[in-house]
Amino acid sequence: MAHNPFSLLAQEIIDLIVDEVARGTPSTYHDQSEKDILACALVDKAFYSRAQTCLVSNIHIRAGEGFEAYATPLLERIKNGPTDLSAPILRSLCCAIVADADADRTLNPRSPSRHPPHPTALDRVYAHLGDPFLEILRTISSPESKTQHFSLVAMSELSRIRPLPGDQGTSPFQKALSEACTAVNLKTLHLANLGNIPGSKIVDAFFLPCLEELTLNNLSLEETEVGEMTTGMLTHSGNSSLRTLAPELKRLEIRNISYLSLFRFLNLLSPPGPSSNSSFAFPRLNSLIISLLFDEQRFPIFGALSTIWSFMVTVSSTLTSLEIESYAYPIGPHVHRHFNSHSTRICLGRLPALRTFRLTICHDTCLDFLRKLLMDSVRNPTTIESFEIKLTLSAHDRQPIHSFTEHKYWTHLDTRLTEPMFEKLRRVRIIVVLFHSRAKSTSLQLSRGLAPGDWSEHSKIEEHWKSIFPKVAASLSLVVDVQDVYSQNTLEAYLYASRTDDGIVDCYGG
Numbered sequence: 003m004a005h006n007p008f009s010l011l012a013q014e015i016i017d018l019i020v021d022e023v024a025r026g027t028p029s030t031y032h033d034q035s036e037k038d039i040l041a042c043a044l045v046d047k048a049f050y051s052r053a054q055t056c057l058v059s060n061i062h063i064r065a066g067e068g069f070e071a072y073a074t075p076l077l078e079r080i081k082n083g084p085t086d087l088s089a090p091i092l093r094s095l096c097c098a099i100v101a102d103a104d105a106d107r108t109l110n111p112r113s114p115s116r117h118p119p120h121p122t123a124l125d126r127v128y129a130h131l132g133d134p135f136l137e138i139l140r141t142i143s144s145p146e147s148k149t150q151h152f153s154l155v156a157m158s159e160l161s162r163i164r165p166l167p168g169d170q171g172t173s174p175f176q177k178a179l180s181e182a183c184t185a186v187n188l189k190t191l192h193l194a195n196l197g198n199i200p201g202s203k204i205v206d207a208f209f210l211p212c213l214e215e216l217t218l219n220n221l222s223l224e225e226t227e228v229g230e231m232t233t234g235m236l237t238h239s240g241n242s243s244l245r246t247l248a249p250e251l252k253r254l255e256i257r258n259i260s261y262l263s264l265f266r267f268l269n270l271l272s273p274p275g276p277s278s279n280s281s282f283a284f285p286r287l288n289s290l291i292i293s294l295l296f297d298e299q300r301f302p303i304f305g306a307l308s309t310i311w312s313f314m315v316t317v318s319s320t321l322t323s324l325e326i327e328s329y330a331y332p333i334g335p336h337v338h339r340h341f342n343s344h345s346t347r348i349c350l351g352r353l354p355a356l357r358t359f360r361l362t363i364c365h366d367t368c369l370d371f372l373r374k375l376l377m378d379s380v381r382n383p384t385t386i387e388s389f390e391i392k393l394t395l396s397a398h399d400r401q402p403i404h405s406f407t408e409h410k411y412w413t414h415l416d417t418r419l420t421e422p423m424f425e426k427l428r429r430v431r432i433i434v435v436l437f438h439s440r441a442k443s444t445s446l447q448l449s450r451g452l453a454p455g456d457w458s459e460h461s462k463i464e465e466h467w468k469s470i471f472p473k474v475a476a477s478l479s480l481v482v483d484v485q486d487v488y489s490q491n492t493l494e495a496y497l498y499a500s501r502t503d504d505g506i507v508d509c510y511g512g
Contacts, residue, residue: 016048016052017052019042020042020049020056021056023038023039023042023056024039024053024059039053039056040053059092059094060094061076061092061095061096062096063095063096063097064098064100065097065098065100065130065131065135066100066101067101069130069131069132069135070131070133070134070135073131073132073134073135074134076134077134077137077138077141092141092142092147092148092149093148093149093150093151094150094151094152094153095138095142095149095151095152096151096152096153096192097135097153097154097155098155098157099127099130099131099154099155099156099157099158099160100157101130101157101160101162120159120197121156121195121197121221122156122158122159122160122195122197123197123198124175124179124196124197124198124199125198126159126160126163127156127160127175127196128175129160129163130160130163136174136175136178139175139178139179139181139182140178140181142182143178143182143185147185147187148187149182149185150187150189150212151189151190151191152182152183152185152190152192153191153192153193154192154193154194154196155192155194155195156194156195156196157195176198180199180200180203183199183206184206184207184210186210186211186212188207188212188213189212189213189215189250190213190214190216191210191215191217192215192216192217192219193217193218193219194220194221195219195220195221196220196222197221197222198222199222201267204218204221204264205267205268208247208248208251208268209246209247209248210248211246211248211249211250212250213250213251214251214252214253215252215253215255216248216251216253216255217255217256217257218255218256218257218259218264219255219257219258219259220258220259221259247283247284249284249285249286250286251284251287252287252288253287253288253289253291254289254290254291255290256291257291257292257293258293260306261292261306261310262306265306265313283316283317284320285320286320287317287320288320288321288322288323288355289321289322289323289325290317290324290325291324291325291327292310292325292326293326293327293328294326294327294328294372294375307347307348310348311347311348314348314353315352318353318354318355318356319355320355321353322355322356322357323356323357323359323360324356324358324359324360325359325360325361325362326359326361326362326372326376327362327363328362328368328372347374347375347376347378348375348376348379349379349380349381350376350380350384350386351380351381351382351383351384351423353385354385355385356384356385356386357387357388358386358388359386359388359389359390360391360392361390361391361392362391362392362394363391363392363393363394364393364394364395369409369411370411372411373414373415377414377415377418380418380423381423382423383422383423383426384423384424384427385426386424386426387426387427387428387429388427388429388431389419389424389427389429389430389431390430390431390432390433391430391431391432391433392433392435393432393433393434393435394435394496394497395434395435395437396437396439396493397436397437397438397439397486407466407467407470412470412471415471416470416471416472416473417473419473419474419478420473420477420478427478429478429479429480429481430474430479430480430481431480431481431482431483432467432471432480432482432483433483433485434463434467434482434484435485435486435487436484436485436486437487437496438486438487438488438489439489439492439493463484464482464484468480
């Protein structure tokens, strides 16, 4: 039998090796190193012991029907197990709330919704998850906890779940969730598709001393809510001038949320700053992801554009990556008149540190608006080196794809990207994501629109998109990536929540 050289290593050295493997990417909880940790467990008994601890320290939960049955033993392991399974070693907790019934699927999988799903009320979340999850939340927010990464994503509106009568458990659950979201050791916090989260706790998250990554996606933060809680938050938070905005925050994702509300109470609770429009700034913020949705009742984007732009200017010296997501907007002349009467634009040339810009779309109705908002506003040379376009298409969608490829926007963009205003641009990347819902079918039913078979092979798709950008292809590096994504969830879930944690929403790239 061959001698295992690792058996000669001291346990302390083995622990250091495994811990380094487990550390993975420092600012994200869905580490790519999980397979490496599993490999470590196969080396020998000493490696297995430490690798088991690392695997248990990262808990990913897909909470479907019957979750409470297996949550109870999980809670027992966390609270009553040996030291390597106790709260101090729990590093990340990520939970995706799903419903197995077809009635809870909130989107027709054959075409993307124009609007995000309604946030799932916390009383339904509590009725679905039960008391064991409440206790898990209390465990990770305990003073001795070392939890650094927390995610809670509702993938269903839980329309078939009946909330408990009255206020049975809802207030304790809300309190436990709020405390988990403000645990002092958190490095990443991701919340998506949730309603009724106390606004004061959302504010507190912006002041966490170790926070590096914050995602707030589709949360019910309304104008009326801000008005009602302003006084209470100021009282709760004390002297805001003594608090420092998250000094380590590097990545901020604020999608499908009322920007007017968010920036209003952030201005109220932040120390005075030099800017009259935005008195708060994050000294290390280098990545920003925002969405431009056109539901004027929930997300009044036209009124919020100046606020968003003021914030970008405030962090412009460190902002190296910007992603703008726009899935669709209402069609009609009133929309164009409304936009044309509004003078605010996002001026890419006034962001001196910007190196990577990404545009994420899935519907051609947003292209004209984005041209006016972004490309027509470029009056100064940009510092952008990489320009990316991510296009998500349903493999089950029967709507012709040629509406994308034949749109005049692409010709305009091909010309603009080769002009002197983009003199530092080196690479243009087109990402085509073909979404396959396993809930409906596992066959590759590619959309119609081009000649039969043209979209059945990735190479043909790549060649077609390269032909749309002849000027870019001639003078720059043009890369076309075609990806297949398979999921048990709907396209809506993928579009509006998948980036919160691709692993727990069950999406796989092909």
